Each structure stands twice: as C-alpha cells, then as structure tokens.
Amino acid sequence: MGTYILKRIIGSILILLLIMVVTFMLMNAIPGSPFLTEKSTPEQIAMAEAKYGLDKPLYVQLWNYIKNYLHGDLGTSLKMQEGTPVKNIIFHQGKFALSIKLGLLALLVAVCLGIPLGCLAAFYRGSWLDGLLRVVTTIGVAIPTFVLAALLLVVFSVKLKWMPTLSGSLTDAKSYILPVISLSSYYTCYIAKLMRTSMLDAINQDYIRTARAKGVKTKALVLKHALRNSLIPVVTYLGPVTAGIITGSFVVESTFSVPGLGKYFVQCVMSRDYPVIMATTVVLSALVIFAMLVVDIAYKIVDPRITLTTKED
Amino acid sequence: MKKLVALLLVLCLAFSSVAISAADEPFVINACIASEPETIDPSLISSVDGSTYTQHQFENLMKYQMVDQNPANDPNMKLTEVVKGQAKDYTISDDKTVYTFTLRDDIFWSDGQPVTAKDWVFSWQRLVDPATASDYGYFLDNIVLNAAAIQAGEKDKSELGIKALDDKTLEITLEAPCAYFLEMCAFASLVPLREDVVKDGWTEPANLVVNGPYKITEWVHDSYIKMEKNDKYYDVANLGPDAIIWWLSDSETAILSAYQSGEYQFIESFPTDMIQSLVDSGDCFINPYVGTYYLYLNCSKITDWRVRAAMAISVDRENVVENVTQGGQSPATGFVASGILDSTGADFAFGVSELGALYNTLQQMYPDADLSTYAGRCELAQQLYQAAVDEGAWDPNTTVEYNFNTSETHKAIAEACGHDWETVLGMKINLANQEWATYTNGLGEHKFGVARLGWIADYNDPITYLELLVTGNSYNYGLYENPAYDEKITNAKAMLAGADRDKLLYEAEEALFGEGGFPVCPVYYYTNMYCSKGLTNLGYTTMGYFFFQYAKPAQ
Numbered sequence: 001m002g003t004y005i006l007k008r009i010i011g012s013i014l015i016l017l018l019i020m021v022v023t024f025m026l027m028n029a030i031p032g033s034p035f036l037t038e039k040s041t042p043e044q045i046a047m048a049e050a051k052y053g054l055d056k057p058l059y060v061q062l063w064n065y066i067k068n069y070l071h072g073d074l075g076t077s078l079k080m081q082e083g084t085p086v087k088n089i090i091f092h093q094g095k096f097a098l099s100i101k102l103g104l105l106a107l108l109v110a111v112c113l114g115i116p117l118g119c120l121a122a123f124y125r126g127s128w129l130d131g132l133l134r135v136v137t138t139i140g141v142a143i144p145t146f147v148l149a150a151l152l153l154v155v156f157s158v159k160l161k162w163m164p165t166l167s168g169s170l171t172d173a174k175s176y177i178l179p180v181i182s183l184s185s186y187y188t189c190y191i192a193k194l195m196r197t198s199m200l201d202a203i204n205q206d207y208i209r210t211a212r213a214k215g216v217k218t219k220a221l222v223l224k225h226a227l228r229n230s231l232i233p234v235v236t237y238l239g240p241v242t243a244g245i246i247t248g249s250f251v252v253e254s255t256f257s258v259p260g261l262g263k264y265f266v267q268c269v270m271s272r273d274y275p276v277i278m279a280t281t282v283v284l285s286a287l288v289i290f291a292m293l294v295v296d297i298a299y300k301i302v303d304p305r306i307t308l309t310t311k312e313d
Numbered sequence: 314m315k316k317l318v319a320l321l322l323v324l325c326l327a328f329s330s331v332a333i334s335a336a337d338e339p340f341v342i343n344a345c346i347a348s349e350p351e352t353i354d355p356s357l358i359s360s361v362d363g364s365t366y367t368q369h370q371f372e373n374l375m376k377y378q379m380v381d382q383n384p385a386n387d388p389n390m391k392l393t394e395v396v397k398g399q400a401k402d403y404t405i406s407d408d409k410t411v412y413t414f415t416l417r418d419d420i421f422w423s424d425g426q427p428v429t430a431k432d433w434v435f436s437w438q439r440l441v442d443p444a445t446a447s448d449y450g451y452f453l454d455n456i457v458l459n460a461a462a463i464q465a466g467e468k469d470k471s472e473l474g475i476k477a478l479d480d481k482t483l484e485i486t487l488e489a490p491c492a493y494f495l496e497m498c499a500f501a502s503l504v505p506l507r508e509d510v511v512k513d514g515w516t517e518p519a520n521l522v523v524n525g526p527y528k529i530t531e532w533v534h535d536s537y538i539k540m541e542k543n544d545k546y547y548d549v550a551n552l553g554p555d556a557i558i559w560w561l562s563d564s565e566t567a568i569l570s571a572y573q574s575g576e577y578q579f580i581e582s583f584p585t586d587m588i589q590s591l592v593d594s595g596d597c598f599i600n601p602y603v604g605t606y607y608l609y610l611n612c613s614k615i616t617d618w619r620v621r622a623a624m625a626i627s628v629d630r631e632n633v634v635e636n637v638t639q640g641g642q643s644p645a646t647g648f649v650a651s652g653i654l655d656s657t658g659a660d661f662a663f664g665v666s667e668l669g670a671l672y673n674t675l676q677q678m679y680p681d682a683d684l685s686t687y688a689g690r691c692e693l694a695q696q697l698y699q700a701a702v703d704e705g706a707w708d709p710n711t712t713v714e715y716n717f718n719t720s721e722t723h724k725a726i727a728e729a730c731g732h733d734w735e736t737v738l739g740m741k742i743n744l745a746n747q748e749w750a751t752y753t754n755g756l757g758e759h760k761f762g763v764a765r766l767g768w769i770a771d772y773n774d775p776i777t778y779l780e781l782l783v784t785g786n787s788y789n790y791g792l793y794e795n796p797a798y799d800e801k802i803t804n805a806k807a808m809l810a811g812a813d814r815d816k817l818l819y820e821a822e823e824a825l826f827g828e829g830g831f832p833v834c835p836v837y838y839y840t841n842m843y844c845s846k847g848l849t850n851l852g853y854t855t856m857g858y859f860f861f862q863y864a865k866p867a868q
Contacts, residue, residue, distance in 0.1 A: 032750025041451060041787035042757060043464070048446035081534065082352040083513070093534045150566045158570045165571040166560065168536050254564040257571075259349075259535030272750050 001300075005293070012289045016282060020069070023281045024062050027274055034078040034272040052078055054274070065278060074282075075275030080268060086279040090261060096283065098170060099253070099260035103246035105180050110187035110241070115234065117188070118195020119222060125200060133192065140189030149182040149255040167256040179256045183249055187241055191234055198230035205229075228302055235298050242291035243284060339555035342848065342861055344579035345571070348563035349535045353516050355504045356440045359448035361769070361857045364501035366559065368858055369540060370523040371504035374400040374414050374433070374483070375495055377860060379852045387598040389849040389867060393860065395499045399428060399524065409490035409809055414483045414498075421545040422507060422522050430477035432505035432524075438470040439511070440502055449502040452771065455806065456494065458486040492656070492810035493774040500772065501858075526552050526862045535561055553850065553864040572596075572844055579845045579859075585722070588639055588842065596844040599641035603652040603855045604769035604839035605778065607645065608715075608730065609791040612832055614762045615713065617706040619697040621831035622675065624763075627694035627737040628730050629687055634837050637725045641842070645835030646671045647822055649778045650770060652838070652855045655818070656810040661775050662838070665819050671835060674827035691737045698738045712741040713762035718752040723765055726836065730763075756790045764790065767839065770856060775818045776806060782825060782832055793832030798824045 035048040049055045053064065068075060074086040081089055090096045121133040156178060157165040167175040202208065203226050211225055249262035261280065268276035347362035355367045368377070376398030379391040397403070400414040420428040439445050441453055441463045453460035458474025474486035487494065497503065510522045518529045526546045531539035538559040542552050560577060562568050569583040583591065591597035610621040630644030643651060646669020651662040666673040672684040675693065682696075683689030701707040715731055717723040724746060731742040742763075747755065756764055768788075770777045781788040783799050801821040808814040824830060841857055849867040852860030 030751070031754040033754070034750075035446070035448075036750055036753040036757075043787070044446065044448065044450055047443045047450075051444060051446045079351055081349065082357060083354070089534070095535070153566065153570050158573050161574060165567065165574050165576055166562075169533060254562075255567050257536065257560065257562045257564065257567055259533060259561075263535065270748060270750070 001297075005297075008293050008296075012286070012293070015289060016285060017066070019285045020065060020278065020282060021062065023278055024058075024065060027269075027272070027277050028058055028061075030272075032272050034274065036272075052076070069282070074279040077273055077276050079271040079273040080264065080276055086275050089264070089276065090279060090283060093259070094169065095259060095261040095264065098258060099246050099249055099262055101170065102176075102179055102183060102249055102252070102258065102260060103242070105176060106184035106187065106245050106249075107238070107242060109180055109184040110191055110245075111234075111238070113184075114188045114191025115195050115231075117192040118234075119199050119227065121192065121196040122199035122203065123218075123222060130196075133196075137189035137192045140185050141193070143185070145182055145186060146251040146255065148185055149178070149252055152178045152182060153255060165256075167258050169259060175256075179249075179252050179258055182255070183245060183252045187245060191237065194233055194237060195230065198233045199226060202226040202230040231302050232299070235295055235302055238298075239292045239295040240288070243288040246284065246287065340553065340866060341556045341558060342554045342579065342864060343558045343560060343577045344861065345560040345562055345568050345577050346579075346581045346859065347561070349561045353529075353538075354511075355502055355506065356436065356445055356447050356449075358501060365858050366529075366538065366540075367501040367504060368860065369525060369527045369557065369862060370521075370529065370543075371501070371525040372398045372420075372546075373499050373501075373504045374398055374403075375499040377499055377852060377854055377858070379850070379860070379863065384600045384853050384855065385598045387600075387845070389845065390598065390600070390851045390853050393852045393854050395496050398499065399505070400498075403495075410487045412485045412487070412494065413478075414485070416481045416483065417547065418481070419547045420524060421547075422524050423528050423543045423545050424522050425545060426507075426522075427480070428505060428524050429480040430483035431480070432507055433483050433503075434475050434477050435508040435511075436506040437475050437503060438473050439506065441473055442470045447502070452497075452500070452502055455488055456491050456497070458488055460488075489807040490809045491806075492808070492814065493772045493776075496772050496774075527557060530556075537561060552862055554861060557861050569844075572846075578847045579843065579851075579861075581841075581843050581859075583842075583844065585639060591844055596846060597842055598845065600841040600843070600853055601652050601855050602769070602839040602841035602857055603650045603773065604767055604857075605645055605648060605650040606642075606726075606765070606767045606836045606839060607648065608834040608836060609756075609761070609764045609766065610832060610834055611759060611762050611764070611791050612794070613759060613792045615707075617701040618829050618831055619701040620707045621834075622826075623694040623698035623701075623738055624734055624740075625826070625831050625834040626672065626675065626684070626690040628733050628834060628836065630836060631687065632733075633726055633729050637729050638722060638837065641840045642837040643840075645669075645837050648782075648825060648833055648835050649775045649822055650768075650838050653770060653773055653775055653778070655775070655815045656812065657815070661818070661822075664815070665823065670819075670822040671826050674823045674830075678828070694737055698740075709739060710741065712743050714743050714745055714760075715763040716745045716747055716752060716755055716761040717765045718749045719746055726765070730834075730836070759790060759792055761790075763834075766790070769839070773855075775822070776802070779818065779821050779825075780806070789832075791832040793825075793830070795824060795829060 033045050033049065035045045053061065077084050077086055077089060117133055121130045124130050153165060156163040163178050164175055167179050170176055208221065208226055211221055249260060250266045253260040253262045264276060265280045268280060346365060350360065350363045350366065352358055353363055353366050355371060358364055358367060375395045377393035378396045380394050382392045383390055384392050399416055399420050401417045403412055403414045405412055416430060422428055440447050441450055441460050443464060443466050450464055454464055455461050459468050459472045462468040463470050463473055476484045478484050505524060507522055514520055518532050521529055523543060526543060527540035528543045529538055530541045540557045542549055542555060565582050565584045568580050569587060571577045572580045588597060610624060615621050634642045634644055647662050649661050651660055653661045655661050655664050662669055668676055668684060676684045679693055682693040702709050715727055717727045727744050731744055734740040734742055755761060768778060779802055780786060782793050783789065783802050784794045798821055801817050805814050805817040847867050848864050850863050850865045
C-alpha cells in the first residue's frame with residue numbers, strides 16, 4: 001500500500017505538470033488580453049503586457065511558470081486583484097479554505113442524507129415512501145442550483161427573515177445553512193438515487209438471500225452485508241463530486257456573497273487573468289487528484305477483495 | 314402615589330438610557346455599488362466603483378461639492394460642482410497654459426505628515442509613466458506638457474509639465490489652453506500619492522495612507538470594504554457617517570435581497586425586471602448619467618455613407634429604451650452624451666437644434682423629409698439605402714456582421730436594431746455574440762460590420778467624445794477618416810471655452826452625421842439607477858460617482 005501511494009504521488013506531480021502545460025497552451029490559444037478594456041489603446045496593452053512579461057515568447061513564459069511554481073511562487077494577479085500575489089488571493093485571503101469548508105460540509109450533508117435515503121427507498125421499494133423519495137430526489141436533481149439558491153434566499157432571508165442574506169465569511173452557524181443546502185441538494189438527491197439502485201442490486205444477491213434464510217435480522221442484513229457492497233458506486237462518484245462541489249460553488253458563493261474560490265475559477269478565464277487561471281487550475285487539479293487517491297484507498301476499505309496494486313508491487 | 318412616581322422614574326430612566334444608546338450608536342452606511350474592485354490604486358483604477366472609493370479616500374486639488382439641486386426626483390440626492398479642494402487658491406497665466414496652485418495649510422496625510430506639492434508631482438508622473446501601464450495613462454496626453462511624449466516612451470517622466478515650486482506651491486504647464494483643466498483636477502486618477510508609501514501591497518488597509526475624508530480600515534476581499542473617518546482630514550468635524558461599508562457583490566438577486574431585508578441602504582444593481590416595481594415603491598431613482606450607448610458602423614465594410622446613414626436613422630430608439638432597456642434612458646440624438654455642456658451651460662446634445670446632431674444635417678440636406686418622427690426617418694432611410702443600391706454602391710445581398718459582447722441587454726438591443734434594419738431596409742444582419750476579451754480583440758482588428766460600445770465621459774467637455782473619431786485614434790474602430798473633422802477637433806482642443814470653440818465643436822459633430830459620415834449609430838443616453846432608503850444628503854456627479862461623506866440618516 002505504501003509503495004502504491006508513493007507511486008501515485010509521483011504520478012500526480014507529473015500529471016500536474018502536464019495540466020500546467022495544457023492549461024498554458026489553452027489560455028494562450030483563446031484571443032484577448034487581460035488588459036483589454038473599453039478604454040485601453042493597443043499601446044497601453046503592449047506596455048502592460050511588457051510589464052508582466054507577456055511579450056516574451058510562449059516557451060519562456062511557460063518555463064517561467066514551471067520554475068516559479070517549483071519555488072512556490074504562483075505569480076501575481078493581472079486583473080482580478082491587480083498586483084496581488086496569487087498565493088495571497090487563494091490561501092491568505094482564506095478563499096481556498098472557505099470553498100473547501102463549504103464544499104466539504106455540503107459533501108458531508110450529501111453523503112449523510114443521500115445514503116440513508118437511498119437505503120430507505122430501496123428497502124421499502126414500491127411503498128409510498130419509495131414513491132415520495134423518488135419524486136423528491138428527481139426534483140432535487142432537476143432544479144438548477146441558482147434557482148434553488150435564489151428561492152431559499154427570497155423565502156428564508158427576505159420574506160421570513162430567519163436567515164442572513166449575506167453569508168460573508170461564514171463566521172456563524174446560521175450563515176452556513178442556506179449555502180450548504182443549496183450546494184448539497186443536487187448531490188444529496190443524486191447519491192440517494194445511486195444508492196437506491198445499488199442497494200436494490202445488492203439485496204437481490206444470493207448471499208443476502210442466504211443470510212436472510214439463515215435468520216439474519218433485517219437491520220444487520222442491511223448494515224453489515226448489503227450496505228458495504230452497495231457503497232462502491234457511491235464511493236466512485238465521490239471523487240469527481242469533491243472537485244465539482246468545490247469548483248461548482250460559483251453560483252452559491254455569488255448568491256450568498258461568500259468570498260470563496262469558486263468565483264475566481266470562473267471569472268479569471270473571462271478576464272484572462274493568466275496567473276490566476278493557472279493557479280486555480282493547478283490547485284483544484286491537485287485537489288481532484290488527492291480526492292481520487294482517497295477514493296481508491298476507500299475502495300479497499302469498503303471491499304477488501306479489490307486490489308490496488310499489481311502483483312509486482 | 315409613591316408607586317406611581319417610582320414607576321414614572323423607572324420609565325424615565327429606561328427611556329433616557331434608550332435615547333442615550335440611540336444617540337451613541339454609530340451611523341454606518343451599508344452600500345453595494347459593485348463587486349471586488351480590480352484595484353483601488355488611484356493610478357491604476359479605470360472603473361467607476363474604483364473611482365468612487367478613491368474619491369472617498371483621497372482629495373485632489375479640486376473636489377466635488379454638493380449644490381442645492383437634485384439630479385432626479387430624489388430629494389435626498391444632490392448634484393455636485395467642482396470647487397477648490399486641497400488647493401487654497403490658484404492662478405492662471407495670461408496665455409492660459411500655466412496653472413499655479415497654492416495648497417491649504419491644514420492638509421495632512423492620515424499618518425500625520427503634511428500633504429505637499431511633491432505628492433502631486435509623484436502621482437502625475439507615475440500615471441503617465443509607461444512602466445505603470447495605467448488604463449488612464451493617456452488622460453493627460455496633449456493637455457499637460459510632454460505627457461504624450463512620455464507615454465510614447467520618447468521623454469522621461471521627469472519632463473512632465475508639473476513642478477513643485479515649494480511644499481505648498483504646484484505649477485502645472487499645459488501644451489495649450491484647456492477649457493476643462495480645472496475639472497480634470499478633481500479626477501480620481503490624479504489625486505496626490507506619497508512616494509514613500511507607494512510600494513507592493515500599499516493599498517491594503519495596514520499600509521494605506523490617504524489625504525481624504527475616509528480611510529479603509531478593513532478589507533475582506535470579495536466580501537466588504539470598511540471605511541472610517543480620517544481624523545486628519547481638515548473637515549472631519551462635518552463628515553456624516555462614522556463608517557461606510559461597501560459590500561462587494563455581483564449577484565443582482567443577492568444585492569436586492571439584502572436591500573429589501575434592510576441590510577443595505579444603497580444599491581446600484583438589481584434585476585432589470587424589478588426596475589418598474591422598485592420605481593413604483595419609491596425605492597429606485599433614475600439619475601442622468603453622461604454616457605452614450607452607440608454602434609460602430611465600420612466604414613471599411615459599409616463603405617457608402619448613405620447605407621450607414623440609413624442604418625443610423627432607421628433604428629427605433631424609442632422602442633429600445635421603452636421596451637428593451639427599460640431603465641429610463643433617453644433616445645440618443647447625437648454622439649456627444651446629453652449632460653455635456655457647452656460654454657454657455659446649454660446641453661450640447663441639443664445646442665444646435667431640438668432634432669440633435671444625428672438628424673439635423675440630414676434634415677437640412679433633405680428638407681422635404683420629416684426627421685422629427687420615426688415614420689419620416691424610415692422613409693428617408695429607405696430612400697438613401699435604395700439610392701446606394703441603385704448606384705451599385707451597396708450589394709443588398711451582403712450580410713452585415715453585428716458583434717456584441719455577452720449580455721442579455723446587448724443581445725436584446727442587437728435583436729431590436731437588427732429587426733429594424735431587416736424590416737425597414739431589407740438588409741441581412743447576422744448577430745454574433747462574443748465574450749468580452751474576444752470581442753474587444755475583434756474591435757481592435759476591425760473585424761465587424763456593426764459593433765456596440767458605451768462611452769462614459771471622463772470630464773464635461775464634448776472633446777471627450779468627439780476626439781474618439783479622429784483619424785488614427787485608437788477608439789476609431791469604425792475607421793472613419795475626415796481631414797476636415799480632424800482639423801476642427803485639433804483646433805478646438807487648443808482653444809479656450811467660448812462661442813468660437815462651441816461653434817467648431819458643433820460643426821464637428823454635424824460633420825459626423827452629414828455626407829461621408831455616420832461612422833457611429835448612437836442608440837441611447839445612459840442613466841444611472843440606484844435604490845436608496847434611510848439616507849439623505851448624498852452627492853452625485855453625472856459622471857456616475859456617488860458621494861456619501863456628508864450623508865445623514867433620513868428622518
């Protein structure tokens with residue numbers, strides 16, 4: 001297992017390098033400049049580009065990125081917070097921590113609610129409860145996050161005044177509620193649907209029938225035997241979800257005025273803030289790679305039959 | 314009886330404590346005018362929000378002061394005029410090219426050091442220095458001596474026409490007389506800066522040193538900026554709010570929700586479909602705003618002026634402002650925005666004729682046409698277009714590319730204009746939506762038939778618009794060339810305000826919309842909408858800046 005993890009870490013660094021190269025090529029392939037405004041002249045754009053080294057050949061710029069990243073320097077924002085080191089924007093201003101906090105909480109809610117709801121629906125298949133859960137989860141998957149967020153804001157903040165309209169830096173418990181509900185709703189419902197299907201598969205297996213025939217109680221049957229096996233698809237889904245829930249928090253962060261990283265992930269592309277594009281992509285890619293590694297390890301815990309390494313390892 | 318007296322005493326005590334606590338409660342304004350600013354460094358700002366923050370933190374030689382006049386129907390909002398700010402006095406040389414400012418004696422930076430003339434010299438030199446790469450680096454070009462040459466890299470920044478004669482005397486030398494120079498001296502990009510303060514990270518609250526009424530004391534990026542009174546400011550005793558919190562958000566739904574729930578007292582953006590109900594509820598006000606929304610008609614692609622003229626006059630502007638933008642805008646009748654004044658104080662947009670420059674020259678050329686009505690304009694448009702087609706100057710099968718940057722409003726305006734050209738003239742229009750960076754790139758490369766842009770005035774003079782269409786100007790995206798027009802603008806720039814200069818400028822705008830012209834199709838004049846409650850004594854300039862420093866709670 002140790003060798004496997006070490007190999008994965010080395011592989012991850014290479015993947016990150018590859019991501020940097022591809023991101024660099026893509027962001028330079030799209031037209032535009034971070035310094036284009038309604039009132040900027042070609043001369044001003046050229047001067048600004050020279051100031052930030054964007055007039056150098058592309059291979060020099062790429063090499064500078066890689067060299068600086070190896071020294072822990074993520075560059076300086078060209079547009080979104082002009083002149084501010086990107087490292088400060090992402091880490092010191094708390095944006096990354098805020099997005100992670102919000103994302104992980106939403107993920108926790110999605111898992112803690114989605115899995116039991118899916119189990120309940122599967123176990124009471126065909127009952128009114130199953131029917132109700134199917135309707136609710138279908139609606140939850142279908143409603144776009146921005147609609148749900150706006151709806152929650154208007155009802156609970158503006159009309160009922162139970163919740164703050166500005167969640168800000170999420171300093172008190174109340175400020176978490178609406179953003180977390182908005183962000184987790186889709187994933188809760190999707191996980192519940194996934195879990196229901198997976199659980200239905202599991203409880204129709206021979207070993208469950210055998211256990212039932214041997215007189216194993218329902219609770220133990222579900223928790224001890226069916227649940228672990230039916231978790232595999234959910235665990236597989238959690239890898240990309242971790243990334244999606246953090247990068248996809250743009251709408252929620254914007255609606256509830258949470259100063260997280262999600263907004264930067266989208267807007268830096270629009271404003272051609274190259275160092276911010278590169279840094280957010282690399283940081284979030286690292287997060288995804290880490291999440292995938294955790295998922296792989298979780299496979300082994302959930303189902304010991306799965307082998308992570310080849311025989312030579 | 315004793316019980317009653319005791320009860321009354323208790324009640325009196327309770328009420329007095331409430332009164333004391335109410336009186337002690339700090340007056341804080343919660344406003345939201347934009348999302349996180351790209352920068353608040355005065356030399357680098359180019360946005361209205363960035364300028365607004367600057368105007369609250371810094372004071373220039375001249376400043377905006379409220380006058381007893383409301384810009385709209387909001388009695389709590391007052392217009393402003395430019396008066397002396399950090400300057401105690403100024404003199405102008407006989408040839409009107411040398412301005413000598415004497416600074417006030419009681420002006421200090423927030424760290425207690427006196428404000429000196431050198432601070433302007435440093436700031437202005439920094440602005441024009443190509444190494445600063447400021448969006449407003451061009452602002453002093455052809456106005457302050459050597460500014461253009463420094464921007465072009467031909468001269469050193471130390472050769473800029475600004476000198477500190479001593480700590481309290483500043484001398485500024487111009488290239489030529491400039492009618493609006495004093496107004497420029499109130500501009501946010503030209504505020505004084507301290508050379509020993511401006512270094513990496515100087516705009517963070519801990520490092521910031523300012524000379525204006527307020528100072529940022531807290532900045533949670535992408536969340537809020539908190540400003541508190543600068544106790545070194547000479548007029549601190551008369552300032553209004555103890556603190557101003559500028560919330561940073563771009564979600565219109567969230568902004569409106571916070572306003573409706575009472576968390577914000579002032580907002581500038583909200584969903585378009587809510588405008589009418591907010592106006593009806595008395596929350597929303599519509600201010601004049603000196604800006605023109607216009608379309609470039611590419612002279613290198615639509616080569617015949619009659620086709621361009623036909624396009625320009627066949628747009629149903631009333632339809633656009635009433636049914637598309639719905640923000641109280643007024644249909645444009647010229648390129649120079651309404652609100653720009655001539656030397657007599659008259660609105661330049663209607664200085665020559667009620668019809669406006671857009672229609673006036675054509676009306677004189679075609680006296681039989683009735684350009685005061687949309688039907689009459691369509692009739693003339695068809696006549697002009699057909700003449701161009703008949704002479705083979707325009708192929709009616711040509712498809713004109715209409716580019717606009719991603720926005721629901723731009724798209725709706727493009728659809729409305731495109732529809733007018735298709736139905737009135739029978740033209741073929743292809744609407745092309747592009748995201749901003751790609752769009753502006755295409756503008757610079759003149760890859761369009763029609764393309765939109767908005768221009769907000771930098772100062773109150775027609776030159777701020779008319780200069781854009783001079784041959785070779787970077788903003789002349791439609792590649793308009795007219796030596797006679799160029800000459801009028803060059804001459805007007807070297808003249809002082811007065812009847813002769815007004816005449817030249819009026820003639821120039823008329824030439825834009827006469828034979829061989831129509832490089833642009835003005836659509837509407839901007840307005841500035843805001844919602845405000847619980848506040849009074851707010852200031853506003855028609856350039857779009859709001860001032861909160863003397864605001865008071867509304868009774």
